[in-house]
Amino acid sequence: GEDVEQSLFLSVREGDSSVINCTYTDSSSTYLYWYKQEPGAGLQLLTYIFSNMDMKQDQRLTVLLNKKDKHLSLRIADTQTGDSAIYFCAEMVGGGNKLTFGTGTQLKVEL
Amino acid sequence: GAGVSQSPSNKVTEKGKDVELRCDPISGHTALYWYRQRLGQGLEFLIYFQGNSAPDKSGLPSDRFSAERTGESVSTLTIQRTQQEDSAVYLCASSLGSARNNEQFFGPGTRLTVL
Numbered sequence: 001g002e003d004v005e006q007s008l009f010l011s012v013r014e015g016d017s018s019v020i021n022c023t024y025t026d027s028s029s030t031y032l033y034w035y036k037q038e039p040g041a042g043l044q045l046l047t048y049i050f051s052n053m054d055m056k057q058d059q060r061l062t063v064l065l066n067k068k069d070k071h072l073s074l075r076i077a078d079t080q081t082g083d084s085a086i087y088f089c090a091e092m093v094g095g096g097n098k099l100t101f102g103t104g105t106q107l108k109v110e111l
Numbered sequence: 112g113a114g115v116s117q118s119p120s121n122k123v124t125e126k127g128k129d130v131e132l133r134c135d136p137i138s139g140h141t142a143l144y145w146y147r148q149r150l151g152q153g154l155e156f157l158i159y160f161q162g163n164s165a166p167d168k169s170g171l172p173s174d175r176f177s178a179e180r181t182g183e184s185v186s187t188l189t190i191q192r193t194q195q196e197d198s199a200v201y202l203c204a205s206s207l208g209s210a211r212n213n214e215q216f217f218g219p220g221t222r223l224t225v226l
């Protein structure tokens with residue numbers, strides 16, 4: 001079945017690195033995504049990784065995928081106050097047409 | 112505009128009334144999705160349209176929920192006889208439908224409050 005879990009809350013200091021974790025249960029996931037949701041706004045796709053990759057780096061963002069443990073993480077380097085938001089991981093299974101989302105992790109960046 | 116738009120942005124209704132939510136996808140996007148986000152929770156898939164194919168309605172929670180899409184343009188999500196548990200943000204997304212990674216672009220959502 002499809003189930004995606006995340007911790008609910010993360011607090012970091014400005015300039016530190018943030019690591020947001022996600023676990024999923026469906027081993028047939030093809031793509032895994034990280035979305036950002038700011039207050040009152042829709043979801044914005046940050047990055048995605050194909051399931052045959054272990055790592056993807058995009059500027060301050062690093063995505064790590066451990067397929068064996070079904071674990072996905074998002075690392076944000078040099079976290080800024082503008083990074084404060086809710087971060088959702090999501091998986092797409094097979095050639096599927098829908099995404100299964102986690103519950104979201106609220107990132108709070110303190111000065 | 113270039114993005115997905117939704118209307119209204121906020122809707123307050125009384126229990127038992129019907130509501131209609133609208134989504135305008137990005138021009139040229141053949142795929143359109145509706146999701147529901149309850150307070151403090153992740154997104155729940157509701158329904159998916161792809162071109163002229165039969166929609167995937169597997170996420171609709173009850174027969175009070177229905178959605179239509181005209182061609183590859185506007186979609187409306189209708190909730191009949193609303194209940195308090197229908198209170199949520201309803202998000203619409205669209206995608207090219209053919210891209211390998213199926214990147215979905217989201218609208219700002221409609222916040223529905225059922226009193």
